[in-house]
Amino acid sequence: xxxxxxxxxxxxxxxxxxDPYSLLHRHFGTEEEGRRHFQAFRNGYITYHEFAxxxxxxxxxRSVDEIKGxxxxxxxxxxxxxxxxxxxxxxxxxxxxxSGFDLNVEDVAVELKAHxxxxxILHRDRGRIVGRMTVRVPYAGKGPIVQEIIRRWHVDPARxxxxxxxxxxxxxxxxxxxxxxxxxxxxxxxxxxxxxLPDLQQxxxxxxxxx
Numbered sequence: 020x021x022x023x024x025x026x027x028x029x030x031x032x033x034x035x036x037x038d039p040y041s042l043l044h045r046h047f048g049t050e051e052e053g054r055r056h057f058q059a060f061r062n063g064y065i066t067y068h069e070f071a072x073x074x075x076x077x078x079x080x081r082s083v084d085e086i087k088g089x090x091x092x093x094x095x096x097x098x099x100x101x102x103x104x105x106x107x108x109x110x111x112x113x114x115x116x117x118s119g120f121d122l123n124v125e126d127v128a129v130e131l132k133a134h135x136x137x138x139x140i141l142h143r144d145r146g147r148i149v150g151r152m153t154v155r156v157p158y159a160g161k162g163p164i165v166q167e168i169i170r171r172w173h174v175d176p177a178r179x180x181x182x183x184x185x186x187x188x189x190x191x192x193x194x195x196x197x198x199x200x201x202x203x204x205x206x207x208x209x210x211x212x213x214x215x216l217p218d219l220q221q222x223x224x225x226x227x228x229x230x
Contacts, residue, residue, distance in 0.1 A: 079150030098219030162190035
């Protein structure tokens, strides 16, 4: 059954950096704040929405250009450009779905010529971060978003391929006919996928196998 749509996670799949939030915290010297925020969320003391606002507040007043420059300096995963070029040559559309933020994902979508993208929105004004985030992709909340993407594209879920690397992508895998884990970060991710790859170099071989 031919693949009609591919949904890619971004961090750790198309780009080598697995966590742009941690990247910004390290760059701006707010790592301890970031650790406290995430631990409070994981322990159930705050919601994911509250966690996102705290992280965004840590970066208030920071230059958008500086952040985008930092994110653009991070390398793409091996085989990323070849993978999407192969999809284009086969006439298969692909979209990006990330629980990261738009300052990163939008640029990746443009550079890889993606047909759409969805990520959290880090608000800014006059070239500065204002300290607020709109959560469009909650932690472990990709399942319903994948369902909406499938409805929007009018495709059979059995003909959709999802590509991810972390436990938060398992819910995405559950909504589609085929799943590939790239550099899976846990055994659970590997088990949830139909195939596991060290990078995207062999992605097109796997794609053609599914088709």
